[in-house]
Amino acid sequence: xxxxxxxxxxxxxxxxxxxxxxxxxxxxxxxxxxxxxxxxxxxxxxxxxxxxxxxxxxxxxxxxxxxxxxxxxxxxxxxxxxxxxxxxxxxxxxxxxxxxxxxxxxxxxxxxxxxxxxxxxxxxxxxxxxxxxxxxxxxxxxxxxxxxxxxxxxxxxxxxxxxxxxxxxxxxxxxxxxxxxxxxxxxxxxxxxxxxxxxxxxxxxxxxxxxxxxxxxxxxxxxxxxxxxxxxxxxxxxxxxxxxxxxxxxxxxxx
Amino acid sequence: xxxxxxxxxxxxxxxxxxxxxxxxxxxxxxxxxxxxxxxxxxxxxxxxxxxxxxxxxxxxxxxxxxxxxxxxxxxxxxxxxxxxxxxxxxxxxxxxxxxxxxxxxxxxxxxxxxxxxxxxxxxxxxxxxxxxxxxxxxxxxxxxxxxxxxxxxxxxxxxxxxxxxxxxxxxxxxxxxxxxxxxxxxxxxxxxxxxxxxxxxxxxxxxxxxxxxxxxxxxxxxxxxxxxxxxxxxxxxxxxxxxxxxxxxxxxxxxxxxxxxxxxxxxxxxxxxxxxxxxxxxxxxxxxxxxxxxxxxxxxxxxxxxxxxxxxxxxxxxxxxxxxxxxxxxxxxxxxxxxxxxxxxxxxxxxxxxxxxxxxxxxxxxxxxxxxxxxxxxxxxxxxxxxxxxxxxxxxxxxxxxxxxxxxxxxxxxxxxxx
Numbered sequence: 167x168x169x170x171x172x173x174x175x176x177x178x179x180x181x182x183x184x185x186x187x188x189x190x191x192x193x194x195x196x197x198x199x200x201x202x203x204x205x206x207x208x209x210x211x212x213x214x215x216x217x218x219x220x221x222x223x224x225x226x227x228x229x230x231x232x233x234x235x236x237x238x239x240x241x242x243x244x245x246x247x248x249x250x251x252x253x254x255x256x257x258x259x260x261x262x263x264x265x266x267x268x269x270x271x272x273x274x275x276x277x278x279x280x281x282x283x284x285x286x287x288x289x290x291x292x293x294x295x296x297x298x299x300x301x302x303x304x305x306x307x308x309x310x311x312x313x314x315x316x317x318x319x320x321x322x323x324x325x326x327x328x329x330x331x332x333x334x335x336x337x338x339x340x341x342x343x344x345x346x347x348x349x350x351x352x353x354x355x356x357x358x359x360x361x362x363x364x365x366x367x368x369x370x371x372x373x374x375x376x377x378x379x380x381x382x383x384x385x386x387x388x389x390x391x392x393x394x395x396x397x398x399x400x401x402x403x404x405x406x407x408x409x410x411x412x413x414x415x416x417x418x419x420x421x
Numbered sequence: 422x423x424x425x426x427x428x429x430x431x432x433x434x435x436x437x438x439x440x441x442x443x444x445x446x447x448x449x450x451x452x453x454x455x456x457x458x459x460x461x462x463x464x465x466x467x468x469x470x471x472x473x474x475x476x477x478x479x480x481x482x483x484x485x486x487x488x489x490x491x492x493x494x495x496x497x498x499x500x501x502x503x504x505x506x507x508x509x510x511x512x513x514x515x516x517x518x519x520x521x522x523x524x525x526x527x528x529x530x531x532x533x534x535x536x537x538x539x540x541x542x543x544x545x546x547x548x549x550x551x552x553x554x555x556x557x558x559x560x561x562x563x564x565x566x567x568x569x570x571x572x573x574x575x576x577x578x579x580x581x582x583x584x585x586x587x588x589x590x591x592x593x594x595x596x597x598x599x600x601x602x603x604x605x606x607x608x609x610x611x612x613x614x615x616x617x618x619x620x621x622x623x624x625x626x627x628x629x630x631x632x633x634x635x636x637x638x639x640x641x642x643x644x645x646x647x648x649x650x651x652x653x654x655x656x657x658x659x660x661x662x663x664x665x666x667x668x669x670x671x672x673x674x675x676x677x678x679x680x681x682x683x684x685x686x687x688x689x690x691x692x693x694x695x696x697x698x699x700x701x702x703x704x705x706x707x708x709x710x711x712x713x714x715x716x717x718x719x720x721x722x723x724x725x726x727x728x729x730x731x732x733x734x735x736x737x738x739x740x741x742x743x744x745x746x747x748x749x750x751x752x753x754x755x756x757x758x759x760x761x762x763x764x765x766x767x768x769x770x771x772x773x774x775x776x777x778x779x780x781x782x783x784x785x786x787x788x789x790x791x792x793x794x795x796x797x798x799x800x801x802x803x804x805x806x807x808x809x810x811x812x813x814x815x816x817x818x819x820x821x822x823x824x825x826x827x828x829x830x831x832x833x834x835x836x837x838x839x840x
């Protein structure tokens with residue numbers, strides 16, 4: 167079976183009379199690294215919130231591995247193998263780094279709502295959590311309270327929580343938001359390594375960040391995908407140049 | 422296989438706790454002390470079960486007495502049936518009946534309350550509390566109306582000489598159940614559900630995105646909590662041999678909230694301390710003064726404002742200082758602050774007692790407080806106590822500044838050493 171990892175069919179979302187997402191259709195194959203770029207207010211985060219079940223759709227269908235997930239709740243979608251991160255860091259602030267990761271491993275490891283296992287004795291969970299901490303470079307910060315981590319560390323933890331459950335489709339919402347140039351380069355390298363062999367969808371505001379990482383890129387402007395293609399195709403696309411840069415210019419002019 | 426060392430510290434703590442339960446009635450002998458100990462044991466279970474909601478699950482409930490109270494009602498009827506010989510069941514295991522009854526009502530009401538978190542949960546729990554209280558008065562056939570349902574705990578054949586006639590036997594029954602409940606509730610905090618209850622409390626949104634249905638986490642946490650509330654209800658039924666509408670009343674629900682908060686919501690041991698203090702107020706202080714509820718309220722408000730982490734947080738904050746062997750530096754400031762607080766308290770008590778005495782119709786206005794005899798209708802005692810209160814508050818202000826300064830200096834040193 168070669169169903170797409172994620173498929174959006176004519177997805178719409180309005181808040182009241184305001185149309186945010188206006189008929190987006192998109193198919194992302196398994197194992198693909200796909201970036202969604204676009205200017206501020208294009209609806210990138212909203213699109214994520216629709217895919218991950220945070221908001222209900224106004225119209226359209228979303229398929230995950232060929233299965234209809236439209237209207238499912240976030241935890242149901244997560245259990246089907248889709249995990250997302252947040253643009254604004256969304257971690258368990260009052261827990262240690264290790265506990266943050268452990269919470270994200272528990273469901274996938276099959277312990278569900280168990281109140282008869284001692285969590286400290288779950289070897290498989292502990293092993294997986296250590297593995298993830300190693301991957302995101304926070305192994306040395308194991309027992310530090312998440313709320314007291316540096317910003318870049320919190321962003322890494324954000325990604326750690328997202329991948330810990332072993333989901334096959336990973337959605338990252340501006341993983342490098344607010345980072346310096348050198349931090350960004352490191353973060354992108356990390357994203358590449360932790361999503362090895364998975365389907366990655368990544369929202370980026372800054373086009374430069376995704377070049378070299380993404381197999382294909384979609385450009386979202388005013389709730390519509392105006393182009394999808396490889397890096398070269400996107401760079402050569404006149405409509406993208408005009409719409410994307412035009413929108414940016416408008417943004418600057420209005421600012 | 423990795424070798425896991427035996428956690429000696431944990432065994433020492435649990436062992437010490439069991440020992441305290443064992444010898445408490447020997448140290449605090451006498452009928453009144455025993456009455457207090459029994460009620461403290463019951464309240465500890467109730468408060469810990471409440472903290473499974475508030476502390477661990479972030480659910481502020483205003484109706485927790487529903488589960489302990491209904492557990493108590495089911496227990497009292499079970500006990501009466503055993504007494505009539507309808508069936509045989511050891512009284513020792515009656516708390517299981519209460520617990521299962523509490524659990525069943527937890528399933529029923531929890532299904533409604535835990536659909537939402539936060540303020541909505543609090544309001545629905547309040548509504549259900551009021552509703553159950555009203556229903557209990559509406560169906561006197563089962564709930565015994567205003568008078569309640571009374572019972573006799575001495576039923577069936579004595580087992581190894583245990584009849585539960587003497588209070589000391591009731592104490593050891595309560596102590597055993599209390600110890601087992603503490604162990605069980607602590608163990609629950611160490612399970613996947615217990616950890617995810619914390620996660621849902623702190624960040625329900627993220628919990629949903631790592632695969633957890635937050636509603637279900639809250640629901641299961643509440644159901645388990647209701648079981649222990651029911652156990653506490655059954656123990657109070659055995660102890661008092663009567664269960665009435667008061668057992669499910671909003672006053673009880675408020676009481677357990679106050680006890681838990683005073684002890685310290687963020688810590689597992691908090692509610693244990695809170696329950697002990699609360700019962701001291703309710704049982705011991707109420708024998709001395711009619712104003713005990715006012716004192717309890719003032720104490721509660723003071724804790725909410727100045728020590729939101731409860732007594733437990735104050736105690737636990739000292740541990741690093743003790744480890745650094747610097748508690749001695751704080752001894753004098755602490756003693757000064759305590760002395761000042763006592764002076765202020767003396768002034769407050771004088772005024773409160775006079776107010777209460779004057780508000781009482783037909784009572785003599787002559788009081789005996791602190792070995793002093795005075796008439797509340799004359800002015801000098803008012804001025805005197807007001808001055809004592811003012812002096813105490815001023816002294817407390819200076820003393821607490823001293824505590825704060827020393828405390829800050831020590832904390833800075835500790836931080837610097839760690840860095």
